[in-house]
Amino acid sequence: MSEGAKRGWRDLPAGALILEAGNAERYFTGDWRTQRPVIDLQKCTHCMLCWFFCPDSAIRVSQAKVEGVDLDHCKGCGICAAVCPVKIRAISMVEETQALRAGKDRE
Amino acid sequence: MTRVVALTGNQAAAEAMRQIRPEVCAAYPITPSTQVMETFAQFVADGRVDTELIPVESEHSAMSACVGAAAAGARVMTATSSQGLALMHEVLYVASGLRLPVVMAVATRALSAPINIHGDHSDAMGSRDAGWIQLYAEDAQEVYDTLLQAVRIAEHPQVLLPVMVCFDGFTTSHTIERLVILEDAEARAFVGEYQPAHPLLDLKRPVTYGPLVLPDYYTEIKRQQREAMDHAPGVIREVGKAFGERFGRFYGLLEAFHLQDAEVALLLMGSAAGTVKGVVEGLRQEGIKAGVLRLRAFRPIPAREVAAALAPLKAVAVLDRADSVGSPGGPLFTDLRAALGELPVRPRMVDYVYGLGGRDLLPEDVRRVYSRLVRLAAGEGEDEAVCQYLTVREAPRPLSPVGGA
Structure with a gap:
């Protein structure tokens, strides 16, 4: 959204179609967040429930292991924390102000 | 060889649809347009046209299915009247806003209340700002001729807007008139093949239809619709002239x-x-x-x-x-x-x-x-x-x- 000038009406695709796939990645929704998930990787069993349920594909995974949260896109909805198995409880939601105050802008 | 036949306006509309052979029709019956889809459904049942006919549970669903099918890349047609058109209202704007060239026969009828099944233009006038082209036919021949033209007008790359072909409920929809029907091949050749620019089902070129457009772009998209409508008079005239040169009946604005x-x-x-x-x-x-x-x-x-x-x-x-x-x-x-x-x-x-x-x-x-x-x-x-x-x-x-x- 922020890159370059905004196009005039003659240069936009008719009907507001988006002709390029996958560009949602360039739209940062992380600044909508008031709470953020913090994952305790010591407790995490890598069951992938949070990855499966996250509506913004914001759970970072590598080699079938949960690595953390993509805070550029995580809206802080808390679904990951809610689906994390009761016995594990590896994800807790932390107030964004508290996280920012702690200077933890990135996990 | 053309055929001289006696048909109601509704049957004339169904005959045009059979020749146009839309890939998808989604419709819900309502007086006085019911006979359009009833006749067309018979054509489908008899194997005279290979359209995917979707019987839906309301006109809101009918237009929604039309929108989905048109976005997928199909040539789409439907028919309605009165309360049916009113129930479609919000989806009409989706069809025009997504620039989907849906063509709809509208046998115009009064709106409730008081309930009345007969003809006037109250229904179509309620949709006048929905971004659809509206053409009004005088008789059954013009209903037939205009539907054939409407497909070309709607699909014209400089237009890409849905079109309503309106004709008076009962007076035109149910009166049997003598009219000329073209040879199937002639009609099909005139209408031509539809080449959708961005079909949703083209998996090699994925596109998004209907994204949220906020104040920073909404005005530009609406401005495009005005431009498309500004192109329509020229295209309506051009298609009406081409029709006349081929078949002898000329049409304009x-x-x-x-x-x-x-x-x-x-x-x-x-x-x-x-x-x-x-x-x-x-x-x-x-x-x-x-x-x-x-x-x-x-x-x-x-x-x-x-x-x-x-x-x-x-x-x-x-x-x-x-x-x-x-x-x-x-x-x-x-x-x-x-x-x-x-x-x-x-x-x-x-x-x-x-x-x-x-x-x-x-x-x-x-x-x-x-x-x-x-x-x-x-x-x-x-x-x-x-x-x-x-x-x-x-x-x-x-x-x-x-x-x-």
Whole structure:
């Protein structure tokens, strides 16, 4: 959204179609967040429930292991924390102000 | 070889649809358009057309299915009337906003309440700002011819807007008329193949339809729709001319009848034009310089063409088959008065609301309007209202054995 000038009406695709796939990645929704998930990787069993349920594909995974949260896109909805198995409880939601105050802008 | 047949306006519409062979039709029955899809469903059942016919549970769903199928890349058609069109209302804007060239036959009918199944233009007028092209046919032949043209108009790359082909409920939809049907191959060749620019089902070139568009882009997308509608008059004329060159029946934005040297004229749309033309022939024999201007296109409104045609006249009356209560007149009147507003010298202009809920427009009603126009043309002053109801009972009228209003 922020890159370059905004196009005039003659240069936009008719009907507001988006002709390029996958560009949602360039739209940062992380600044909508008031709470953020913090994952305790010591407790995490890598069951992938949070990855499966996250509506913004914001759970970072590598080699079938949960690595953390993509805070550029995580809206802080808390679904990951809610689906994390009761016995594990590896994800807790932390107030964004508290996280920012702690200077933890990135996990 | 063309065929000369006797069909209702609805059957003529179904015949055009069979020849157009849309890939998808989604529809829900409603009087008086039911017979369009009923006839078409029979064609599908008999294997005479290979359209995917989707029976849905409401008109809202019908138009939604049409939108989905059109976005997928299909050529899509449907039909409706009255409450059905009203129920489609929000989805009409989706079809035009996504620039999907859906074509819909609308057998125009009054809206409830009070409930009434007969013809007037209230339903279609309620959709006039939905971003659809609206063409109004006078008779069954024009319904058939216009549907064939509508597909080309809608799919034209500079237009890409949905089109309604409107015709008067019962008067045109249910009256059996003699008309000419083209050979299937001729009709199909005229309509041509549809090449959607961005079909949703093209997995190699994925696209997104219907994203959220916020204040930073919404205006630009709406501006594109105005541009597309601005291209429509030229395309309607071009397609109407191509149709005429091939099949002998020419169409444009307007139909002028005895207008060349006219001093007074009526402006209207739809089937009542036949009655008015008949009256004009009589008036001409009496030496009255009367004419008729029938609008075939209401959206886009051919403002410049109407203004040019009417500039030399002395007095004109608009016949509105729907009211717009709270406005200075019916919807056609307010648009045409605005169209004439640019002229340095204008004819005097009055409005009559007529034919609501299927009420007949009789030759004597039309004569009464021309008489007033003749007085206005002579410069006579008057204290009559600019907008009046033409076919309304002002006082009790004894029952007549032959019925009537």
